[in-house]
Amino acid sequence: MSAKVTTLPSGLRVVTDAMPHLETASLGVWVGAGSRHERKSEHGLSHLLEHMAFKGTRRRSARAIAEEIEAAGGDLNAATSTEHTAYYAHVLAEDAPLALDILADILTDSIFDAEELEREKGVILQEIGAVEDTPDDFVFDLFNASAFPDQPIGRPILGTPEQIAGFSRDAIGAYLDSHYCSRATVIGAAGAIDHDRICADVEKRFSGLAAGGDSRAAAPAALYRGGEILMKRRLEQAHIVIGFEGLSYADEDFYALQVFANAVGGGMSSRLFQEVRETRGLAYSIHAFHWGYSDTGLFGFYAATGAKDVAELMPVALDCLGEAAQRLSEAEARRAKAQMKVSLLAALESPSARCEQIARQVMAFDRVLSREEIIGKIDQLDIAAIRQAGARALSSKPTVAAIGPVNKVFAPDRVAQRLRAC
Incomplete structure (x- = not known):
């Protein structure tokens, strides 16, 4: 098996799979915090945080993040699920350090600008509306809510318009501090990569990620009811x-x-x-x-x-x-x-x-x-x-x-x- 796993002193785990015949690399950060880890007052924060991560850091504006990765021919994206949030990039092999630097920057040094926050709330409200206008998607939100009533695992990942509208920068920061910690995070890489170099790069660039506890244990147990x-x-x-x-x-x-x-x-x-x-x-x-x-x-x-x-x-x-x-x-x-x-x-x-x-x-x-x-x-x-x-x-x-x-x-x-x- 070509996959290698290393646990860094901080508790952050790095897993890679070298594919020597390729000339590109995929890299990502998986955090063990998704919608089921949210308290009722936090419903929708995992997804909002995912959006806000691309809206500027102390070193890069939102536009600079997009331009820097695309100038290298790469792409950057993210996704929130019930149990995880992921941030990932696909780049040429030589640009793997750039991708890791941007990923580390957005996860450890985002500024959550107030104007950007209000704009992104509007984007998410449109996203919620789009789902509700798409019955073959929306019916699964109803299904989850019925299977797990009054539980975080049964709530829609996007949140509700009322919840989203009320979130502040402080709420986002508190959720980040509580759940985004090294022991609940895995860095993955596959393609034209070298495991030891990735580990060294991760250790250097993600030093700002708090050690914390393992947020995976914070999710309440699911109780299927139907x-x-x-x-x-x-x-x-x-x-x-x-x-x-x-x-x-x-x-x-x-x-x-x-x-x-x-x-x-x-x-x-x-x-x-x-x-x-x-x-x-x-x-x-x-x-x-x-x-x-x-x-x-x-x-x-x-x-x-x-x-x-x-x-x-x-x-x-x-x-x-x-x-x-x-x-x-x-x-x-x-x-x-x-x-x-x-x-x-x-x-x-x-x-x-x-x-x-x-x-x-x-x-x-x-x-x-x-x-x-x-x-x-x-x-x-x-x-x-x-x-x-x-x-x-x-x-x-x-x-x-x-x-x-x-x-x-x-x-x-x-x-x-x-x-x-x-």
Whole structure:
């Protein structure tokens, strides 16, 4: 395995994977603080902080940050998720020190200018509006809120307009000081890089990152409850998510449920696609998903269908899931396993994807999982284990979320009843 991990004296972890045949490098900073680490009064701060990190430091203005990285032909971006916030760059190999310098600058010396803050609040309010205008995205916010009601993990990552409007520079600074510490941070790099040079550069440039505690431990435990949120809107289609409690990425059956999700709704040969779309023409878009978090997960399917087809789609889709939990075939399992392995191997060919993969693995497991280990776990799964993982998920209380013409969407108790009849 070519990946190397070093823990610096500050507790900051550095993980790299050299890809000598490349001439570019991807580098990033992953912080173990996302939306589920926020108190109610902080809802939306993780995402706002991500935006404000690019709005100027003591050494660089917002424009200078953009011009300096792009003058080198590179690009800089960031993303906030439920459990992490990431800042990353892609540059030519010789510009890796520049990328690290900019990343360190924005994370340890941002000034949070008051005028920039007000402008960026406006940008985020537009982003929230864009999500609410996009039902195939917004329905997943409703789904999360129903699965984990009144919990940080169930709140939308972007926050609410009221919360965003009220945040001050002091609130951002306090959140940064509380959560952005070396022991909760991983620096990743992949591509044309040298591990020892990256470590030396990181140690020098990130010395301003406070040691602190590990903010990953600050997130309250998730409690899946399930439930229902239906939002009537004048839309051509009903956007529907039916889900159940999934598995943590640390659960021994995690890969079994991943295979089950792929088999029932991960591709054109899957049960949902073939039965709902190809055979019956009940939906243009339908797919299954399984998301793993540190202590829980979510499994389910999404479908978009016309108002007249909702009543037929619901039982057909649920029957696909219920029957798969009992009679999924060996051939279906083999196809799903092959899809997962191709996705894994494809990530190894991209420095950006590889950088993210190894950083997230160190964040989650304190080590890099080898290709052979992951593929071995997938290959050793037998059909009984895959069916059992599917049945385990389907036995939990259903969560139902839908937007549009929702009158004929099944309630959670009716979803459970249909599955018991399979």
